Amino acid sequence: MLRLIRTDSDNKDFRQLIVLLDQDLKKRDGDEHSFFAQFNKIDNISHVIVAYKENIPVGCGAIKAYTPGIAEIKRMFVSEQHRGQGIAGLVLQELENWAAELGYSSCILETGLKQTPAIRLYQKSSYAVIPNYGQYAGVESSVCMQKDLKTASEA
Numbered sequence: 001m002l003r004l005i006r007t008d009s010d011n012k013d014f015r016q017l018i019v020l021l022d023q024d025l026k027k028r029d030g031d032e033h034s035f036f037a038q039f040n041k042i043d044n045i046s047h048v049i050v051a052y053k054e055n056i057p058v059g060c061g062a063i064k065a066y067t068p069g070i071a072e073i074k075r076m077f078v079s080e081q082h083r084g085q086g087i088a089g090l091v092l093q094e095l096e097n098w099a100a101e102l103g104y105s106s107c108i109l110e111t112g113l114k115q116t117p118a119i120r121l122y123q124k125s126s127y128a129v130i131p132n133y134g135q136y137a138g139v140e141s142s143v144c145m146q147k148d149l150k151t152a153s154e155a
Contacts, residue, residue: 006049048061049094059078061074073095076118078091107149
């Protein structure tokens, strides 16, 4: 059975999963890893989801305020041996629910062109590609996406 908990970035299981995420991204991003790593600090994140399967932490994600009405999805990860089981979609859905409860009207995110499974997940979850925002503007290997939470909840 999968259990999702709401916590913050001080959670030790979240921090352990982030170590695995960063190792995975370093392999995928290659020479570009250090550029992206600077935007992925986890100190003082107040809204973190950790997914547990049989009390083992298997996935995570977080939201941070981007603007007053927009939350940014950060640090999405599922451990390699637990991928393909729908865990990432459930974590993402819970992050969106939490963002809506906090009064955000939409979520944005950035992922990399090399992250094809992530892109598929976000497309399947009704995210649309948008122009690269903020620090990702002009970065050719970035894909930025957005989802309107009000439309999604009314559907």
